Amino acid sequence: MKILLMGNPNVGKSVIFSRLTGVRVIVSNYPGTTVSYTRGLMKLGDETAEVIDVPGTYTLEPTCKAEEVALQMLDTGDVVINVVNATNLERNLYLTLQLLEKGVPVVVALNMWDDTKHQGINIDLDKLRGLLGVPVIPTVAVTGQGMKELVENIPKATLPGIPTHSRDERWAAIGSIIDQVQQVTHRHHTWRERLSDASVKPLSGGIIALAVLAISFVVIRFIGESLISYVIEPLFNNLWAPVLSKLSGLLGGSGFFHDIIIGKLIGGEVDFVQSFGLLSSGLYVPFGMVLPYIISFYLVLGLLEDIGYLPRLAVLLDTIMHRLGLHGYAIIPTLLGLGCNVPAIMATRILESKRERFIVATLISIALPCAALQAMIFGLVGERGGQYVAIVYGTLFVVWIIVGTILRYTVKGFTPELLVEIPPYRLPQWRATLQKLWMRVYGFLVAAVPIILGAVLVINILYFVGVFEAIANFTAPVITNLFGLPKEAVTAVVIGFLRKDVAIGMLAPLALSAKQLVVGSVVLAMFFPCIATFVVLLRELGVVNTLKSTGIMLSAVLITGGILNLVL
Amino acid sequence: MPDEKQVTLTQMWARQSGIVVQVQGGHGVVNRLSALGIIPGKRITKISSMLMRGPVIVEVDRTRVAIGFGMATMILVQLDNEATK
Numbered sequence: 001m002k003i004l005l006m007g008n009p010n011v012g013k014s015v016i017f018s019r020l021t022g023v024r025v026i027v028s029n030y031p032g033t034t035v036s037y038t039r040g041l042m043k044l045g046d047e048t049a050e051v052i053d054v055p056g057t058y059t060l061e062p063t064c065k066a067e068e069v070a071l072q073m074l075d076t077g078d079v080v081i082n083v084v085n086a087t088n089l090e091r092n093l094y095l096t097l098q099l100l101e102k103g104v105p106v107v108v109a110l111n112m113w114d115d116t117k118h119q120g121i122n123i124d125l126d127k128l129r130g131l132l133g134v135p136v137i138p139t140v141a142v143t144g145q146g147m148k149e150l151v152e153n154i155p156k157a158t159l160p161g162i163p164t165h166s167r168d169e170r171w172a173a174i175g176s177i178i179d180q181v182q183q184v185t186h187r188h189h190t191w192r193e194r195l196s197d198a199s200v201k202p203l204s205g206g207i208i209a210l211a212v213l214a215i216s217f218v219v220i221r222f223i224g225e226s227l228i229s230y231v232i233e234p235l236f237n238n239l240w241a242p243v244l245s246k247l248s249g250l251l252g253g254s255g256f257f258h259d260i261i262i263g264k265l266i267g268g269e270v271d272f273v274q275s276f277g278l279l280s281s282g283l284y285v286p287f288g289m290v291l292p293y294i295i296s297f298y299l300v301l302g303l304l305e306d307i308g309y310l311p312r313l314a315v316l317l318d319t320i321m322h323r324l325g326l327h328g329y330a331i332i333p334t335l336l337g338l339g340c341n342v343p344a345i346m347a348t349r350i351l352e353s354k355r356e357r358f359i360v361a362t363l364i365s366i367a368l369p370c371a372a373l374q375a376m377i378f379g380l381v382g383e384r385g386g387q388y389v390a391i392v393y394g395t396l397f398v399v400w401i402i403v404g405t406i407l408r409y410t411v412k413g414f415t416p417e418l419l420v421e422i423p424p425y426r427l428p429q430w431r432a433t434l435q436k437l438w439m440r441v442y443g444f445l446v447a448a449v450p451i452i453l454g455a456v457l458v459i460n461i462l463y464f465v466g467v468f469e470a471i472a473n474f475t476a477p478v479i480t481n482l483f484g485l486p487k488e489a490v491t492a493v494v495i496g497f498l499r500k501d502v503a504i505g506m507l508a509p510l511a512l513s514a515k516q517l518v519v520g521s522v523v524l525a526m527f528f529p530c531i532a533t534f535v536v537l538l539r540e541l542g543v544v545n546t547l548k549s550t551g552i553m554l555s556a557v558l559i560t561g562g563i564l565n566l567v568l
Numbered sequence: 569m570p571d572e573k574q575v576t577l578t579q580m581w582a583r584q585s586g587i588v589v590q591v592q593g594g595h596g597v598v599n600r601l602s603a604l605g606i607i608p609g610k611r612i613t614k615i616s617s618m619l620m621r622g623p624v625i626v627e628v629d630r631t632r633v634a635i636g637f638g639m640a641t642m643i644l645v646q647l648d649n650e651a652t653k
Contacts, residue, residue, distance in 0.1 A: 087630065202616070419635055
């Protein structure tokens with residue numbers, strides 16, 4: 001049996017989904033589209049039923065791709081649980097009426113039932129059941145209230161079979177239902193609503209946005225650093241390092257296989273960052289340096305999402321994003337890019353037009369340093385003084401604006417206008433938040449770890465046969481003359497194609513001046529996205545557009561690096 | 569009703585309310601807006617707007633919706649009597 005969870009965006013569908021299903025949840029792509037959905041399993045009596053969290057939709061007359069997918073999925077389901085926001089019956093009932101017209105068995109979950117009381121809304125349930133002709137169950141997904149009744153009523157879903165209406169007839173029908181079942185008493189605005197309105201006014205909204213971003217940044221760094229120093233580093237140093245040194249001894253301390261598997265010994269010891277072997281750096285980079293930041297970043301982002309802050313940020317930044325040929329919602333993949341470019345570029349799928357997807361993906365791969373890279377920039381450049389870190393970030397920001405502006409005028413196509421519901425602020429639910437965090441972290445591990453291991457292996461072999469020296473000699477004039485960096489930095493730049501953070505780490509032993517370090521960091525940040533990002537770019541944009549994007553990137557790197565070298 | 573009380577969303581002040589009279593513009597725009605409940609006859613209140621031709625935030629059916637500037641110019645609203653303002 002296939003159960004579809006359908007409803008408008010922001011009605012708590014995902015929370016109901018995580019209540020119904022267990023932990024084994026799969027995110028899939030709808031065939032032939034970039035729209036993804038979640039599915040899981042639940043027990044229904046003795047049977048196991050498949051539950052699908054259909055993308056949120058306002059109507060079955062599709063206005064965007066996600067809604068097209070929702071409509072197509074509808075034909076594959078046996079029962080629909082229509083999740084309705086009880087505090088906004090008018091708008092939600094539009095989809096409900098369309099579903100009833102479709103002739104699929106429907107159960108209505110009247111979610112956020114507890115909020116109706118706070119908001120002075122009184123709904124006559126029996127009358128509503130009578131008018132709709134299907135089971136209507138009041139639920140509070142966040143506390144689990146009503147979930148048992150909802151499950152019990154799934155087999156009782158009925159097929160009312162009402163005739164098809166036109167849009168105007170539907171709105172008229174909704175008007176008459178609302179008149180009969182709903183009474184609204186006047187009430188005062190709550191502090192949450194005041195805060196909600198304040199966050200979409202230009203001045204107060206700007207201040208709130210700055211505060212939210214600053215706090216997020218501090219919290220992400222705090223959690224990331226804590227994970228590294230109290231969990232990851234002790235594990236690697238106390239458990240993994242002894243194993244590796246034993247293995248190193250067994251392999252003879254040097255030679256081809258030793259260098260590939262363990263890496264070069266630094267001062268007679270295995271160094272997780274610099275040794276660069278499969279089992280040393282190959283494991284330490286993804287698990288020791290990147291994973292902690294991925295976890296902390298996605299935790300904070302997930303919380304911001306669940307609180308309902310992100311649409312407000314999209315509204316505030318809409319004007320700026322329009323200057324780059326985008327609209328406000330492009331801020332979401334952009335923010336993701338500050339965690340890891342891979343999921344960020346995958347998230348460009350939420351944007352409707354090809355043009356926007358190309359612009360955002362290109363900007364992310366050029367101008368947005370990922371969390372791992374930022375950690376290295378802070379560590380290495382920060383040593384020389386905060387002003388140098390500021391120069392690196394400032395340069396990247398200016399590049400983001402300039403490249404975006406150029407793309408806005410040169411990339412063909414259109415950018416649809418912003419039209420988005422601003423949900424009320426809500427307290428996040430740890431269950432749904434953690435489920436989402438797990439799915440994202442797991443996605444990162446599956447996508448990135450094999451690529452990083454493969455990259456370390458390939459680099460080691462290439463290094464051994466002397467390919468790097470050849471490339472270094474070939475590109476040395478650019479590096480030394482244009483960027484003012486020593487010749488040895490070439491290896492770092494080349495490795496930057498595979499792991500940016502490692503590449504910046506390789507600048508450390510070169511005894512660079514502060515200026516050279518700034519130039520090197522900016523060049524490395526902008527130069528080729530890491531190989532994992534590159535693979536995703538290829539998949540999302542196609543060969544031709546990836547080549548275009550790469551061309552833009554190369555020109556931007558040469559110009560920016562050259563200018564920095566001149567002016568600093 | 570005199571016509572001069574009909575304004576577009578972008579011309580309204582924050583906290584002014586009225587009734588949506590007409591959504592000008594193509595089928596696509598009308599469709600997207602109606603999915604969010606913005607149809608002729610609906611009561612609408614402007615909450616705020618962003619500077620420099622930024623989006624307009626309105627309240628319809630107790631939910632907040634942000635509408636891009638261009639689209640907001642296509643929504644014609646019959647303002648309530650000044651006395652209620």
